Amino acid sequence: MSPAKFESRKFVSVDPSKCTGCGICEYACTLEKGEAACNPIKSRIRVVRMTPLFNFALACRFCEDAKCVTACPEKALTQSEKTGILTVNEK
Incomplete structure (x- = not known):
């Protein structure tokens, strides 16, 4: 992938100080992807709830050479x- 193409790609960035852990982003992601049903399991963003007061969201950044692809057993x-x-x- 060329550097210009990489720079033009969009990705989600999460501000952990603002995340309440509501999970709405998971649903919005599935709808944006065009899934038939609103299913957070098919989302590319995950809300992680550590404690009632500490939540954060993890989003796929579509890395150019995604290590998760080669790491998946x-x-x-x-x-x-x-x-x-x-x-x-x-599966």
Whole structure:
């Protein structure tokens, strides 16, 4: 992927000081992806609830050379060479 293309890609950045752990971002992500049903399991963002007062969201940044793809022991992740988008092969 060319540097210019990489710079133009958008990704979600989360401010942990503002995250309340509501989970709405998980639902919004599935709807944006065009899923038939609003299912947070298919989201590319996850809310992690550590304690009632400490929550944060983790988002896929679609790294150019995503290490999660090669690290997955089940080979459940693939990355498009053209777009950089990650796909989860749910078994």
